[in-house]
Amino acid sequence: xxxxxxxxxxxxxxxxxxxxxxxxxxxxxxxxxxxxxxxxxxxxxxxxxxxxxxxxxxxxxxxxxxxxxxxxxxxxxxxxxxxxxxxxxxxxxxxxxxxxxxxxxxxxxxxxxxxxxxxxxxxxxxxxxxxxxxxxxxxxxxxxxxxxxxxxxxxxxxxxxxxxxxxxxxxxxxxxxxxxxxxxxxxxxxxxxxxxxxxxxxxxxxxxxxxxxxxxxxxxxxxxxxxxxxxxxxxxxxxxxxxxxxxxxxxxxxxxxxxxxxxxxxxxxxxxxxxxxxxxxxxxxxxxxxxxxxxxxxxxxxxxxxxxxxxxxxxxxxxxxxxxxxxxxxxxxxxxxxxxxxxxxxxxxxxxxxxxxxxxxxxxxxxxxxxxxxxxxxxxxxxxxxxxxxxxxxxxxxxxxxxxxxxxxxxxxxxxxxxxxxxxxxxxxxxxxxxxxxxxxxxxxxxxxxxxxxxxxxxxxxxxxxxxxxxxxxxxxxxxx
Amino acid sequence: xxxxxxxxxxxxxxxxxxxxxxxxxxxxxxxxxxxxxxxxxxxxxxxxxxxxxxxxxxxxxxxxxxxxxxxxxxxxxxxxxxxxxxxxxxxxxxxxxxxxxxxxxxxxxxxxxxxxxxxxxxxxxxxxxxxxxxxxxxxxxxxxxxxxxxxxxxxxxxxxxxxxxxxxxxxxxxxxxxxxxxxxxxxxxxxxxxxxxxxxxxxxxxxxxxxxxxxxxxxxxxxxxxxxxxxxxxxxxxxxxxxxxxxxxxxxxxxxxxxxxxxxxxxxxxxxxxxxxxxxxxxxxxxxxxxxxxxxxxxxxxxxxxxxxxxxxxxxxxxxxxxxxxxxxxxxxxxxxxxxxxxxxxxxxxxxxxxxxxxxxxxxxxxxxxxxxxxxxxxxxxxxxxxxxxxxxxxxxxxxxxxxxxxxxxxxxxxxxxxx
Numbered sequence: 001x002x003x004x005x006x007x008x009x010x011x012x013x014x015x016x017x018x019x020x021x022x023x024x025x026x027x028x029x030x031x032x033x034x035x036x037x038x039x040x041x042x043x044x045x046x047x048x049x050x051x052x053x054x055x056x057x058x059x060x061x062x063x064x065x066x067x068x069x070x071x072x073x074x075x076x077x078x079x080x081x082x083x084x085x086x087x088x089x090x091x092x093x094x095x096x097x098x099x100x101x102x103x104x105x106x107x108x109x110x111x112x113x114x115x116x117x118x119x120x121x122x123x124x125x126x127x128x129x130x131x132x133x134x135x136x137x138x139x140x141x142x143x144x145x146x147x148x149x150x151x152x153x154x155x156x157x158x159x160x161x162x163x164x165x166x167x168x169x170x171x172x173x174x175x176x177x178x179x180x181x182x183x184x185x186x187x188x189x190x191x192x193x194x195x196x197x198x199x200x201x202x203x204x205x206x207x208x209x210x211x212x213x214x215x216x217x218x219x220x221x222x223x224x225x226x227x228x229x230x231x232x233x234x235x236x237x238x239x240x241x242x243x244x245x246x247x248x249x250x251x252x253x254x255x256x257x258x259x260x261x262x263x264x265x266x267x268x269x270x271x272x273x274x275x276x277x278x279x280x281x282x283x284x285x286x287x288x289x290x291x292x293x294x295x296x297x298x299x300x301x302x303x304x305x306x307x308x309x310x311x312x313x314x315x316x317x318x319x320x321x322x323x324x325x326x327x328x329x330x331x332x333x334x335x336x337x338x339x340x341x342x343x344x345x346x347x348x349x350x351x352x353x354x355x356x357x358x359x360x361x362x363x364x365x366x367x368x369x370x371x372x373x374x375x376x377x378x379x380x381x382x383x384x385x386x387x388x389x390x391x392x393x394x395x396x397x398x399x400x401x402x403x404x405x406x407x408x409x410x411x412x413x414x415x416x417x418x419x420x421x422x423x424x425x426x427x428x429x430x431x432x433x434x435x436x437x438x439x440x441x442x443x444x445x446x447x448x449x450x451x452x453x454x455x456x457x458x459x460x461x462x463x464x465x466x467x468x469x470x471x472x473x474x475x476x477x478x479x480x481x
Numbered sequence: 482x483x484x485x486x487x488x489x490x491x492x493x494x495x496x497x498x499x500x501x502x503x504x505x506x507x508x509x510x511x512x513x514x515x516x517x518x519x520x521x522x523x524x525x526x527x528x529x530x531x532x533x534x535x536x537x538x539x540x541x542x543x544x545x546x547x548x549x550x551x552x553x554x555x556x557x558x559x560x561x562x563x564x565x566x567x568x569x570x571x572x573x574x575x576x577x578x579x580x581x582x583x584x585x586x587x588x589x590x591x592x593x594x595x596x597x598x599x600x601x602x603x604x605x606x607x608x609x610x611x612x613x614x615x616x617x618x619x620x621x622x623x624x625x626x627x628x629x630x631x632x633x634x635x636x637x638x639x640x641x642x643x644x645x646x647x648x649x650x651x652x653x654x655x656x657x658x659x660x661x662x663x664x665x666x667x668x669x670x671x672x673x674x675x676x677x678x679x680x681x682x683x684x685x686x687x688x689x690x691x692x693x694x695x696x697x698x699x700x701x702x703x704x705x706x707x708x709x710x711x712x713x714x715x716x717x718x719x720x721x722x723x724x725x726x727x728x729x730x731x732x733x734x735x736x737x738x739x740x741x742x743x744x745x746x747x748x749x750x751x752x753x754x755x756x757x758x759x760x761x762x763x764x765x766x767x768x769x770x771x772x773x774x775x776x777x778x779x780x781x782x783x784x785x786x787x788x789x790x791x792x793x794x795x796x797x798x799x800x801x802x803x804x805x806x807x808x809x810x811x812x813x814x815x816x817x818x819x820x821x822x823x824x825x826x827x828x829x830x831x832x833x834x835x836x837x838x839x840x841x842x843x844x845x846x847x848x849x850x851x852x853x854x855x856x857x858x859x860x861x862x863x864x865x866x867x868x869x870x871x872x873x874x875x876x877x878x879x880x881x882x883x884x885x886x887x888x889x890x891x892x893x894x895x896x897x898x899x900x901x
Contacts, residue, residue, distance in 0.1 A: 229606070233748060276703070279613045306606035308614060380566075384578075384586050391585040398582045400564040403514070404745070438745065440604040442620050446627065460633055465616035469704035472616070473633035474732070477658055480632030 001193045002028045008200040010041040014155035015349035021162035023363040032171035035427045037152035040202045043310025049340045050142040053246045056109035059320040063344035070346040078154035079375040081259040087143035087241035091136045114141050129296045147259045149430045157420040158373045175211040196330045203275045203313040205335035213327045223314040225267025226284040229306040232261030242295040253291035265292045278309040312338040380406035402444040404437025416455045423456050426466040484510045485805045487591040492520020493787045494597035494778020494794040496548040501798030503555045511559040519545030524629045533788035593801045596776040600740040612699035617707030621647040621737040636733025641665040642696050644672040648737020653682035666694040666712045673876045697721050740783045758782045762830035765841040766800035775801045803837045821897035834890040844880045847873045853901040861892040
């Protein structure tokens, strides 16, 4: 019997898991995917927003501001990367400058204290490629960029080391509640029992709620955002997150420098029907390009190495839905977490535990909770003498697997065997960046699948790309047979 | 430790360059990242190699073996499983950093560097196909490696995008392994592969080639595996034409959409780029604007035939050797080479009149298919040389060799391809 079961291991479920692991209680996280951070957390802009544009006096505005500040603590405790870029919101003419003034009213109401206006001439000193058509800039120095996959891994890994259980490939297929006990059916077969149930199921939060509530008060409609990724060679082309003026569709098409040097271009915003499908469209990608050129001149589109689409779990409510169910006590909704969900995530977990679930009143804190996640600095960024020290201890540090991102065999092995290890190609890419570079795995995929096969003692025929059934190979060749 | 020449890459290009430089008497070190020499030739188990160099037809591994044996015979120093991570210009040469299990991270200095790092395959990311991002959309070269070296099939029902040679070869290879190869789509109105490959790999096996077609949608199944694709005919501007959609149920889409020279090691050196070849500019000695930095093979320009890679790299090895001996301190006296009418690019990009190399091998590709053409090489509007060439296509690189004495040292050298 668990005290808490969390449905969903995206960034929200992962932060909740880590918060729960601070208490003397038994918790389980179930995730339908073959990995943590595999749907909404997989594909987004990676920005820690300052909180300048959510509607004032909402959970979105309050938790965004709080979350932004909490990330400093997350960074020091969990060794996650944060790139402190700051952001510029751009106006191109009188009309837009007026809107920029309106935005500052919101910014102030949201208690974002650090901001200033810059003229084009002032801004272009820091952003040499800023579009010449820009007339005025709102600078938001507290905006930064993180690496959402790693944040989710770090939280979940830390939660696991502090006692939380995690089951991947575990889809919740039925929920019942009798005598204050939730019975959760996993993959139509296994049953898990818990006193409390937390619904952090992202785009499927309403589907989960429908399993136990008669009248679900919200509906999630997936909203797709499409992006281009520029190779890390473009590092320094822009230095800040560049926003257009926000519209009712969201923050618009942005340019975002990433922690590893890449630049993201996007997203657009498009409601779709199918929750299981985030796909790119010709029109969508064209829209992204057409709008990106309003932000910077001479964008190096020739450095595009990938396009992708992400999904946001947008609800029909205006605000985040973080509350106990009106119908079923002990059932908690953490739903409709679209932007600024990543920023707010640590604050959402705090808010849920301390203001909604009152966990501290029910359970003691764990005296041996270890908040730290020790992480070696990325090997290729270390000075040569330190690298050679590590190589003396383990020569697999000297074997470069991914040429583009300079990822070593040791790092891949650690990603396979770590506390939150993965044995899929995509899982290794998310943990190490092997395959995330210029050749998109053309060179290293072969080396990675062989390492997975070796480390997990499996046949290459059983190695998967992502889900359990996405096998790399369909059969052996005639010669091999 | 200082070397005279370090060759980066031990494929067809690096082997030939290292052998020729060593034969010239140089102290050569070759660094190869894989556990064996021969590079991509090892996975090219089909035949058709060597007709020019050896007047015999070999498979890829056999062709590589000829060079590898020659390489061993010349007692050339080499490292396997060693990845070069940095090439830095220092006084009197370069500092090369490499990493391998045996040595750890090591630095070695050299007078000259020959880049023979080959090329990588263009990926789906560089052409933007709408739709899902499933597994099963993979480059033809990766599939070739998995099948021929590792012994695994990537799919049962296969479609191929792009009519590059690897795609054509893989169409036949997958067919022979029992896969159902449903077709090849090519965006251009002509094939991008060698004619002999169209005949021997597609026509002989009744695999349809859809010219002026491209893939406009890829769909995944619930398991994130490719389930189907849609191809469409394109107009002159390469935009898909509505109503021409064809649906194919396939679990694999092989991409054979081009190769890009791998020059990422040069990112930190100030090397002049050629945006047409997607590599760097050279003079007739295969030397870049960074003195002592030589480049050849597919890292210089993507070739159609490995024989040409070997011949080119052999010349580059000799030139690098000459450079080391003379340590040219005299100022370069460069004349530009211009890709004129109907030409996509020409190498070399410069002719250096202060160089020892008097032989100039011009290599070029046409922008379009021309049945009968006249290559005209001129300076200051005066014809220096012309040559009739029949049946020119972008997919086949042409070449002409001239002596530096044919040219004056003050005017651009212009190559034009006239339609007859």
